[in-house]
Amino acid sequence: MKEHIIIVGAGLVGSAWAVMLAKRGYKVDIYELRDDPRKAGFIGGRSINLAMSDRGWRAMEKAGVKETIRKVAIPMYGRRMHDEQGQLTFQPYGQDDQAIYSVSRGGLNIELIKLADEHDNIRFFFGHKCLGVDLESNTLRFERRADGKQLQLTPDLIFGTDGAFSVIRRDLMMNTRNFNYSQSFLDYGYKEVLIPAKADGSHAIAPNSLHIWPRGNFMMIALPNVDGSFTGTLFLPYKGGDEAFDNLQTDEQIMGFFEKYFPDSLPVIPNLLQEFHENPTASLVTIRCNPWNHEDKLLIMGDASHAIVPFYGQGMNSGFEDCTILDGMIDEYDGDWSQIIPAFSASRPADANAIADLALRNFVEMRDKVADPKFLLRKAIAAHLHDKYPEDFLPLYSQVTFSHTPYHEALQEGLRQDELFEQILALDGIEDNWRENPEVDRLFQNWKKQEAVVM
Amino acid sequence: MKEHIIIVGAGLVGSAWAVMLAKRGYKVDIYELRDDPRKAGFIGGRSINLAMSDRGWRAMEKAGVKETIRKVAIPMYGRRMHDEQGQLTFQPYGQDDQAIYSVSRGGLNIELIKLADEHDNIRFFFGHKCLGVDLESNTLRFERRADGKQLQLTPDLIFGTDGAFSVIRRDLMMNTRNFNYSQSFLDYGYKEVLIPAKADGSHAIAPNSLHIWPRGNFMMIALPNVDGSFTGTLFLPYKGGDEAFDNLQTDEQIMGFFEKYFPDSLPVIPNLLQEFHENPTASLVTIRCNPWNHEDKLLIMGDASHAIVPFYGQGMNSGFEDCTILDGMIDEYDGDWSQIIPAFSASRPADANAIADLALRNFVEMRDKVADPKFLLRKAIAAHLHDKYPEDFLPLYSQVTFSHTPYHEALQEGLRQDELFEQILALDGIEDNWRENPEVDRLFQNWKKQEAVVM
Numbered sequence: 001m002k003e004h005i006i007i008v009g010a011g012l013v014g015s016a017w018a019v020m021l022a023k024r025g026y027k028v029d030i031y032e033l034r035d036d037p038r039k040a041g042f043i044g045g046r047s048i049n050l051a052m053s054d055r056g057w058r059a060m061e062k063a064g065v066k067e068t069i070r071k072v073a074i075p076m077y078g079r080r081m082h083d084e085q086g087q088l089t090f091q092p093y094g095q096d097d098q099a100i101y102s103v104s105r106g107g108l109n110i111e112l113i114k115l116a117d118e119h120d121n122i123r124f125f126f127g128h129k130c131l132g133v134d135l136e137s138n139t140l141r142f143e144r145r146a147d148g149k150q151l152q153l154t155p156d157l158i159f160g161t162d163g164a165f166s167v168i169r170r171d172l173m174m175n176t177r178n179f180n181y182s183q184s185f186l187d188y189g190y191k192e193v194l195i196p197a198k199a200d201g202s203h204a205i206a207p208n209s210l211h212i213w214p215r216g217n218f219m220m221i222a223l224p225n226v227d228g229s230f231t232g233t234l235f236l237p238y239k240g241g242d243e244a245f246d247n248l249q250t251d252e253q254i255m256g257f258f259e260k261y262f263p264d265s266l267p268v269i270p271n272l273l274q275e276f277h278e279n280p281t282a283s284l285v286t287i288r289c290n291p292w293n294h295e296d297k298l299l300i301m302g303d304a305s306h307a308i309v310p311f312y313g314q315g316m317n318s319g320f321e322d323c324t325i326l327d328g329m330i331d332e333y334d335g336d337w338s339q340i341i342p343a344f345s346a347s348r349p350a351d352a353n354a355i356a357d358l359a360l361r362n363f364v365e366m367r368d369k370v371a372d373p374k375f376l377l378r379k380a381i382a383a384h385l386h387d388k389y390p391e392d393f394l395p396l397y398s399q400v401t402f403s404h405t406p407y408h409e410a411l412q413e414g415l416r417q418d419e420l421f422e423q424i425l426a427l428d429g430i431e432d433n434w435r436e437n438p439e440v441d442r443l444f445q446n447w448k449k450q451e452a453v454v455m
Numbered sequence: 456m457k458e459h460i461i462i463v464g465a466g467l468v469g470s471a472w473a474v475m476l477a478k479r480g481y482k483v484d485i486y487e488l489r490d491d492p493r494k495a496g497f498i499g500g501r502s503i504n505l506a507m508s509d510r511g512w513r514a515m516e517k518a519g520v521k522e523t524i525r526k527v528a529i530p531m532y533g534r535r536m537h538d539e540q541g542q543l544t545f546q547p548y549g550q551d552d553q554a555i556y557s558v559s560r561g562g563l564n565i566e567l568i569k570l571a572d573e574h575d576n577i578r579f580f581f582g583h584k585c586l587g588v589d590l591e592s593n594t595l596r597f598e599r600r601a602d603g604k605q606l607q608l609t610p611d612l613i614f615g616t617d618g619a620f621s622v623i624r625r626d627l628m629m630n631t632r633n634f635n636y637s638q639s640f641l642d643y644g645y646k647e648v649l650i651p652a653k654a655d656g657s658h659a660i661a662p663n664s665l666h667i668w669p670r671g672n673f674m675m676i677a678l679p680n681v682d683g684s685f686t687g688t689l690f691l692p693y694k695g696g697d698e699a700f701d702n703l704q705t706d707e708q709i710m711g712f713f714e715k716y717f718p719d720s721l722p723v724i725p726n727l728l729q730e731f732h733e734n735p736t737a738s739l740v741t742i743r744c745n746p747w748n749h750e751d752k753l754l755i756m757g758d759a760s761h762a763i764v765p766f767y768g769q770g771m772n773s774g775f776e777d778c779t780i781l782d783g784m785i786d787e788y789d790g791d792w793s794q795i796i797p798a799f800s801a802s803r804p805a806d807a808n809a810i811a812d813l814a815l816r817n818f819v820e821m822r823d824k825v826a827d828p829k830f831l832l833r834k835a836i837a838a839h840l841h842d843k844y845p846e847d848f849l850p851l852y853s854q855v856t857f858s859h860t861p862y863h864e865a866l867q868e869g870l871r872q873d874e875l876f877e878q879i880l881a882l883d884g885i886e887d888n889w890r891e892n893p894e895v896d897r898l899f900q901n902w903k904k905q906e907a908v909v910m
Contacts, residue, residue, distance in 0.1 A: 182637035
């Protein structure tokens with residue numbers, strides 16, 4: 001228990017992890033580039049919202065902040081699809097009471113920092129820029145932004161939770177023999193546009209859903225905020241044809257594009273042109289690396305070791321799950337970091353890779369398949385099978401979102417489910433007879449048996 | 456023709472490219488970290504040898520150095536496999552006169568530098584460390600190692616040929632939006648051991664072959680040098696079981712390993728233990744990235760943009776082919792760099808990716824398949840088909856090694872050839888009747904027709 005721990009980065013994962021460590025009695029110092037958000041507010045003003053699901057909630061519970069966050073989180077029970085005529089359809093995420101929760105990144109971060117600050121064994125150092133780490137001596141270098149003074153610190157243990165552009169990961173990469181790394185960008189950018197609250201403070205569109213305007217090759221989505229607004233996000237190719245950011249430059253182009261593809265959104269986005277011109281077009285990157293550790297002294301977590309695209313709503317959730325699993329390993333290895341850190345780095349990347357793949361896969365689902373009757377039919381049959389065989393069949397989306405099954409197992413199971421539905425959807429008249437067609441059950445039982453054989 | 460060009464890195468690709476540019480009248484300055492190898496010799500003493508094949512020779516011809524290099528290159532007409540009892544088998548690379556050529560990296564580099572230095576419009580600046588590049592202004596920063604003085608230079612055009620650990624690529628990565636990058640290491644290392652010349656200066660094993668000791672999961676190879684020696688290279692997993700570098704620490708372990716797996720090599724490696732202990736264990740990395748350019752002002756080439764594993768003998772050849780193709784584009788676009796550089800960066804990475812994949816694939820072939828009778832049978836039938844239908848069938852290895860077919864087309868064709876041989880090798884009694892079995896021809900004709908349909 002003598003370990004002195006430094007966490008680099010007081011974002012979501014860093015502050016949650018600090019709380020878990022502090023609860024076990026460790027002495028933790030957190031260094032953060034930005035100023036204290038409790039005083040400074042969050043850069044960029046408007047908060048980005050994220051979807052918290054079961055994996056995230058479990059970490060919030062461990063940290064002891066679940067009830068507080070739950071109060072300002074808005075449940076979304078399903079997807080609400082808007083077609084080009086403004087017609088709506090609804091697709092539940094799971095069973096009746098199952099939901100993912102829209103939370104504000106900034107608000108959540110402030111709650112976690114407040115909670116961490118209640119612990120005497122946690123100290124925050126805001127406004128400190130990490131310049132690098134010397135792996136040999138485990139020495140961190142920081143610059144205090146207020147006066148430019150440089151600090152050198154040599155803790156027993158370092159956790160790098162400094163995000164997708166991690167300085168700790170950069171130095172791990174530069175100085176680790178055989179460090180595998182990839183950063184891969186989609187040809188798409190995204191841009192946020194605000195759907196403000198109505199004059200009476202209520203939501204302008206149905207609040208308890210994640211709204212999607214699926215348009216095949218691109219889409220817009222919107223998640224509710226507690227102040228009555230929605231954050232809308234347009235995902236669109238950078239280049240190529242009329243439907244691309246490169247060809248949405250003039251007011252006329254932007255208005256024409258929204259009138260053509262998202263006509264029902266125009267009345268609820270009063271400042272569209274201003275928003276569109278002022279808000280940046282951001283990139284979508286997948287980052288993978290391996291190993292995540294340097295010996296038993298340094299570990300990178302969250303976006304620092306695995307940044308993913310947002311289409312499965314699992315970026316934050318997977319980072320929080322890092323904390324849950326690592327916390328569990330402290331018990332498993334009786335606090336022996338020389339075992340915990342290598343063990344985590346050896347096992348967890350497989351799950352990070354799986355959710356990275358699933359998130360890329362889900363982009364196609366959200367922007368295109370959700371508008372496909374065949375896809376909706378599959379969803380309905382999957383829910384039906386789950387109702388009938390709750391022990392034996394859990395749809396992939398539910399495994400990822402409403403369970404704690406390791407991501408890499410969920411991905412494998414998902415690929416197996418694809419095979420089952422390929423068979424089921426090929427049945428004659430399945431569109432009309434899926435509820436009573438005995439072939440559905442026979443195929444399912446066969447499929448179940450194959451699993452038993454494989455395992 | 457007013458362009459002032461700086462090439463960063465006077466290695467193989469950098470010096471060859473300088474010559475091609477100089478022949479067109481461009482003014483070229485080359486900055487190189489190391490000292491002048493004509494005076495300093497090459498670091499590490501003993502030269503590494505590489506296999507030059509048709510793509511490399513074409514670039515040498517363009518540069519005007521083919522005849523000079525040819526005199527010190529040793530043709531290798533095929534693979535000579537050593538089994539665990541020291542029995543030898545031979546497998547030709549192509550037709551009778553076709554060979555790949557063992558050349559010394561250091562010797563070749565010196566020849567290219569000498570040749571470049573004959574051009575008045577080429578200037579060399581050795582002992583200059585590149586500190587970085589500012590993309591905005593196209594300004595390079597160097598440190599002169601002799602006195603620590605810093606230089607800033609702003610040429611019209613920059614070519615980064617500074618190798619697998621390219622500083623130019625690092626800065627391109629840090630400052631280019633949506634820069635895709637991956638570095639991926641094999642779980643294998645490699646170590647060189649010298650097979651010295653005999654007392655009379657002749658080669659201790661047959662000189663005109665590439666020797667392979669294939670052992671399934673690992674292998675040793677040896678390439679001839681002009682001084683009568685061979686450079687042997689052991690490729691072995693870092694970890695896991697007895698056959699791994701981690702378990703070859705003591706003299707006893709090393710000797711036991713060689714006695715068990717490479718007994719016929721022991722008499723010709725007299726200083727095995729010293730070599731093994733003193734020579735480093737090096738890594739095997741594949742580097743891919745995209746884009747390779749910054750606008751029309753900067754381009755990375757060779758290992759700087761595409762480092763590959765050595766198992767197809769195409770690392771140097773693909774770098775030289777970069778020069779050949781880019782030189783061809785100067786004609787195609789009439790010297791307009793604003794078209795040449797984006798066009799090259801848009802098309803060439805597909806070939807670099809293909810040869811990276813082929814090189815990884817060939818590791819399995821060299822260490823394992825070359826000892827498999829089924830594989831040797833396939834090789835024989837492929838040669839037979841090529842003899843019979845020279846216009847319609849060129850084995851994959853020959854396409855890569857003895858042709859200038861773009862790598863990505865060769866890879867696709869190779870995958871198609873796999874399909875053909877899957878069918879042929881499934882024929883009854885094929886081991887004995889492949890020369891006269893009419894089914895072989897029928898399958899081949901069918902396969903050929905499919906291609907026609909696809910194209």
